[in-house]
Amino acid sequence: MPRLFFSKKRVGMEKIRSAVSNSYFVLALALVGIFIGYLLRIFLSRTLTLEEFGLFYAVSAFIGLFTLVRYLGLNQALAKFIPEFLIRNERGNIKSSIAIVLVIQTLTIIAFIMLVFAFREQISLSFFKSPAAEPVLVLMMLSFFPSMFFTIFQSVFQGFQKLKLYASVEPVRILFTFAFSIIFIDMGATGVAIAYLIAACVTTAILFRNFYGLGVTKVKSKVSYRLARKLLGFGVPVFVSSIAAIVISYTDTIVITFYRTLQEVALYQVALPTSQLLLVFSGSIAAVAFPLISELYSRKRYKDVEKGVRIMSVLLMAMIMPFVAVLATFPETIIVFLFGDSFILASFTLQVLSVSMIFYSVFVIFQTTLDGIGKPFVTTKLMFSMAAINLILNLLLVPVLGITGSAFASLIAYLSGAVIGMRYVSIHAGVTLPFRRLAKIIGSGAIAAAVMHSLRALLTLPILAEFILSVVAGIAAYIAAASVLRAITFEDIKFIESKGNIPGPVRKIARAVFRKRSA
Incomplete structure (x- = not known):
C-alpha cells in the first residue's frame, strides 16, 4: 500500500512537472510575440505622426472592446470539449462543434460590422474627432473575418494538445503585421490597418494546412441543438467573466479618446x-x-x-x-x-x-x-x-x-x-x-533607486553611458541589499525547485546569488 501511494505521488508530480514545462514553452513563445509587438509599436511611433499613432491605437481599443462579443467564450469552449471528444473518440462532435462556433461567430461579426458601418462617419467625427478614423475603422472591422478563422484554429490546436502550433499563432500573426506595416507605412494609420487585415488573412491561410492535417474535416458529423447548448452553456459564463478583463484592458484608452x-x-x-x-x-x-x-x-x-x-x-x-x-x-x-x-x-x-x-x-x-x-x-x-x-x-x-x-x-x-x-x-x-520580507524587498528597491538617482546627478557622461553605469550600479546595490537583509533565501529556491521545473538560467543565477547568505 505505501508503494502504491508513492507511485501515485510520483505520477502526480510528473504531471505537474510536465504542466510546468508546457507552461514555460507557451510562455516563451508568448514573450516572442510580445517582443515583436513592442518592436512594431516602436517602429510605428517613429514613422507615424503623433496624431496618426494615437488614432490607430484609439481605433484598436474601440475595436478591442467588442472582441468578447465576437468570441462569446466559444473558443474556450472548443479548447475545453475537444479533449473530451478525443477521449471518447467522438471526432464527429469535434467537427460539429467547430461548425457551430463558425456559424455563431460569423453572425455576431456580421451584426457588429453592419452596425458600425452604418454609423462609421458619426463615430469617426464624434468619438475619434477625425475623419481619418473612418478607413482605419472599416479595415480593422473587416479583419474580424480572417481573425475568426485563425483564432478558432488556435483553440482547436489547444484542444488537440498541439502546443507548438497553439503558441506560434500570435507570434506569426504579429510578425506578418510588422512586415506588411513596413510595406504600407507611407499610407499612415490606414496603411497599418491594411497590414493588420492582410496579416490576418495570411496567418489564416498558413494555419489552415495544419488545421486540415488534423483530419477533422474528413469525418461525418451532424450539428445538433444539444451540442450548441453545451458549447454556449460553457462559453457564455466565460464570456461574462471575461468582460471585466476587457474593461480593464481598453476603457482607459477609450475614455482618453473621448475626453x-x-x-x-x-x-x-x-x-x-x-x-x-x-x-x-x-x-x-x-x-x-x-x-x-x-x-x-x-x-x-x-x-x-x-x-x-x-x-x-x-x-x-x-x-x-x-x-x-x-x-x-x-x-x-x-x-x-x-x-x-x-x-x-x-x-x-x-x-x-x-x-x-x-x-x-x-x-x-x-x-x-x-x-x-x-x-x-x-x-x-x-x-x-x-x-x-x-x-x-x-x-x-x-x-x-x-x-x-x-x-x-x-x-x-x-x-x-x-x-x-x-x-x-x-x-x-x-x-x-510575508509582509516583513516584502518590506525588505521594497526597501532594497528604494536603495537601488537612490543609488541610480545619485549617480545620474553626479555623472557627466553621455546619456546612454550614464544610463548603463547607473543601472548596473543600482541592480548591484539591490542584490546586495536583498541578500544582506535576507529578503530571499536559498530555501525559497529549493522549495520551488522541489515542486516544479525552474528554467536553468534562472536556477543558476538564484543559486549563485543566495547560496552564501542561506548557508
Missing part, C-alpha cells in the same frame, strides 16, 4: 505597454503557480499551498522591483531612446504605471491562487470589482488630469484589487503574505 486628444492617446500608448513589460514576471510565476497550487490543494497539503504562495509572492516582488526602480528613475531616457522626443511628455505617466504594476503583479498571484483552489467565481467577483473601480476613476480623473489621471486610476484600481484579493485568499485558502 482628451489623439495626441494624449499616443502618449499613453507608449507609457502603458512599456510598463506592462513588467508583467512578464507575473506571467512566469503564474505559469508555475497554477499547476503547483492545484496539485497541492487537491492533495489537501494546505500548508504547502500557503508556503508556496508566500514564497512566490516574495520571488515575484524580488524580480519586478529592480525594473520598477529603473523605469521610475529613468522614464525620460527610456521613452526618448525607444520612441523619440515627441513622446517625452509620457514620462510621469510611465512612472505611475510602473508602480501600479507592482500591485497588479501581486493581484495576479492572488488570482492564480483562487483559480488553483477551484474558486473561479470569487476570481470573477474580484475582477469585476477592480474593473468597476478602474472605470469610475477614469471617468472622474481623465477629464481633469488627462493621461496622468488614467495612470492614477490604474494605480488605485490595482492596489484595491490586491487588497481585496488578499482578503479573499485569506478567507478561502488561509494564506497571508
Whole structure:
C-alpha cells in the first residue's frame, strides 16, 4: 500500500512537472510575440505622426472592446470539449462543434460590422474627432473575418494538445503585421490597418494546412441543438467573466479618446505597454503557480499551498522591483531612446504605471491562487470589482488630469484589487503574505533607486553611458541589499525547485546569488 501511494505521488508530480514545462514553452513563445509587438509599436511611433499613432491605437481599443462579443467564450469552449471528444473518440462532435462556433461567430461579426458601418462617419467625427478614423475603422472591422478563422484554429490546436502550433499563432500573426506595416507605412494609420487585415488573412491561410492535417474535416458529423447548448452553456459564463478583463484592458484608452486628444492617446500608448513589460514576471510565476497550487490543494497539503504562495509572492516582488526602480528613475531616457522626443511628455505617466504594476503583479498571484483552489467565481467577483473601480476613476480623473489621471486610476484600481484579493485568499485558502520580507524587498528597491538617482546627478557622461553605469550600479546595490537583509533565501529556491521545473538560467543565477547568505 505505501508503494502504491508513492507511485501515485510520483505520477502526480510528473504531471505537474510536465504542466510546468508546457507552461514555460507557451510562455516563451508568448514573450516572442510580445517582443515583436513592442518592436512594431516602436517602429510605428517613429514613422507615424503623433496624431496618426494615437488614432490607430484609439481605433484598436474601440475595436478591442467588442472582441468578447465576437468570441462569446466559444473558443474556450472548443479548447475545453475537444479533449473530451478525443477521449471518447467522438471526432464527429469535434467537427460539429467547430461548425457551430463558425456559424455563431460569423453572425455576431456580421451584426457588429453592419452596425458600425452604418454609423462609421458619426463615430469617426464624434468619438475619434477625425475623419481619418473612418478607413482605419472599416479595415480593422473587416479583419474580424480572417481573425475568426485563425483564432478558432488556435483553440482547436489547444484542444488537440498541439502546443507548438497553439503558441506560434500570435507570434506569426504579429510578425506578418510588422512586415506588411513596413510595406504600407507611407499610407499612415490606414496603411497599418491594411497590414493588420492582410496579416490576418495570411496567418489564416498558413494555419489552415495544419488545421486540415488534423483530419477533422474528413469525418461525418451532424450539428445538433444539444451540442450548441453545451458549447454556449460553457462559453457564455466565460464570456461574462471575461468582460471585466476587457474593461480593464481598453476603457482607459477609450475614455482618453473621448475626453482628451489623439495626441494624449499616443502618449499613453507608449507609457502603458512599456510598463506592462513588467508583467512578464507575473506571467512566469503564474505559469508555475497554477499547476503547483492545484496539485497541492487537491492533495489537501494546505500548508504547502500557503508556503508556496508566500514564497512566490516574495520571488515575484524580488524580480519586478529592480525594473520598477529603473523605469521610475529613468522614464525620460527610456521613452526618448525607444520612441523619440515627441513622446517625452509620457514620462510621469510611465512612472505611475510602473508602480501600479507592482500591485497588479501581486493581484495576479492572488488570482492564480483562487483559480488553483477551484474558486473561479470569487476570481470573477474580484475582477469585476477592480474593473468597476478602474472605470469610475477614469471617468472622474481623465477629464481633469488627462493621461496622468488614467495612470492614477490604474494605480488605485490595482492596489484595491490586491487588497481585496488578499482578503479573499485569506478567507478561502488561509494564506497571508510575508509582509516583513516584502518590506525588505521594497526597501532594497528604494536603495537601488537612490543609488541610480545619485549617480545620474553626479555623472557627466553621455546619456546612454550614464544610463548603463547607473543601472548596473543600482541592480548591484539591490542584490546586495536583498541578500544582506535576507529578503530571499536559498530555501525559497529549493522549495520551488522541489515542486516544479525552474528554467536553468534562472536556477543558476538564484543559486549563485543566495547560496552564501542561506548557508
